[in-house]
Amino acid sequence: MAAAYRRIGVMGAGAWGTALANAAARAGRQGGREVVLWGRDAAAMAEMAQLRENRPDLPGIALDPAVTPTADLAAVAATDALLLVVPAQACRTALARLAPLARDGLPVISCAKGIERGTRAFMSEVIGEAMPGARPAVLSGPSFATDVAAGLPTAVTLAAHDEQLAMELAAALGSSTLRLYHSADVRGAEIGGATKNVLAIAAGIVSGRRLGASAAAALVARGFAELMRFGRAYGAKAETVTGLSGLGDLILTTSGPQSRNFAFGQALGAGAATGDKLAEGAFTASVLVEMARAKDVDVPVSAAVDGVLQGRLSIDGAIEALMARPQRAEG
Numbered sequence: 001m002a003a004a005y006r007r008i009g010v011m012g013a014g015a016w017g018t019a020l021a022n023a024a025a026r027a028g029r030q031g032g033r034e035v036v037l038w039g040r041d042a043a044a045m046a047e048m049a050q051l052r053e054n055r056p057d058l059p060g061i062a063l064d065p066a067v068t069p070t071a072d073l074a075a076v077a078a079t080d081a082l083l084l085v086v087p088a089q090a091c092r093t094a095l096a097r098l099a100p101l102a103r104d105g106l107p108v109i110s111c112a113k114g115i116e117r118g119t120r121a122f123m124s125e126v127i128g129e130a131m132p133g134a135r136p137a138v139l140s141g142p143s144f145a146t147d148v149a150a151g152l153p154t155a156v157t158l159a160a161h162d163e164q165l166a167m168e169l170a171a172a173l174g175s176s177t178l179r180l181y182h183s184a185d186v187r188g189a190e191i192g193g194a195t196k197n198v199l200a201i202a203a204g205i206v207s208g209r210r211l212g213a214s215a216a217a218a219l220v221a222r223g224f225a226e227l228m229r230f231g232r233a234y235g236a237k238a239e240t241v242t243g244l245s246g247l248g249d250l251i252l253t254t255s256g257p258q259s260r261n262f263a264f265g266q267a268l269g270a271g272a273a274t275g276d277k278l279a280e281g282a283f284t285a286s287v288l289v290e291m292a293r294a295k296d297v298d299v300p301v302s303a304a305v306d307g308v309l310q311g312r313l314s315i316d317g318a319i320e321a322l323m324a325r326p327q328r329a330e331g
Contacts, residue, residue, distance in 0.1 A: 027178065048069040200259050
């Protein structure tokens with residue numbers, strides 16, 4: 001293991017942050033790696049350190065011995081690479097707190113899958129703006145926290161504009177149970193992660209409304225066509241969109257309620273007035289549709305989700321509008 005990555009920071013101690021902390025520790029076991037897991041609630045982090053378990057978010061999965069839970073921001077800043085595992089809409093605020101403590105050149109790997117509302121900025125852009133001295137990277141792909149934390153086989157994409165950095169980070173964080181494919185297509189990895197969350201809400205609505213397996217399959221296929229069109233308009237490479245961070249993640253998050261976005265949509269489809277307010281797709285839908293319109297990209301499924309979330313459409317109205325769209329050739 002490269003000496004430069006002996007100390008890894010993880011900012012965000014929810015289920016996904018805890019899972020990645022375990023994975024980073026597992027990958028660096030032979031090199032004596034330390035992993036600093038930061039959360040803002042000091043009492044919760046003290047409890048995690050005592051119990052050696054994130055009981056609220058990942059019950060029954062032990063923290064790796066190399067993981068140190070802390071609420072000390074300076075401790076997580078003093079690392080060789082940082083995994084940023086906070087919700088997309090909170091990334092800028094978190095980075096603003098971290099920036100005065102971090103060294104120039106720190107690799108900051110965004111693990112959030114969304115687009116910032118208001119600015120229409122992708123997470124790599126948020127990192128560049130909030131921490132100009134950082135080296136942005138993105139981790140994305142089909143991965144549930146429980147699988148990664150437990151060491152079940154998982155494969156994801158790690159992208160950075162500097163492909164050498166992407167290769168180094170993939171080598172440092174990959175293990176026998178977590179395979180990382182490196183890429184220089186940062187935008188493609190980000191688009192896949194953000195778009196699939198919105199489409200997962202649509203898939204959940206189909207499930208909650210009990211529209212059947214045929215409708216679910218059609219939704220995923222047409223949703224993927226949207227992802228392809230949107231990605232092409234914003235510079236994503238086809239191989240990235242059809243790879244782990246695009247199609248792979250779409251398949252996973254539209255497959256069932258273990259996906260937070262699917263579960264949110266499923267609750268809506270079943271008639272619940274509210275759902276999981278932390279579902280990233282609920283925040284991303286409107287900005288995704290705005291960006292699609294700016295490039296004249298047709299995204300009817302995402303627009304329907306946005307219409308439902310904003311109260312402009314009923315679920316039945318959205319379904320009717322999608323089914324009544326003019327006949328056209330597939331593409």
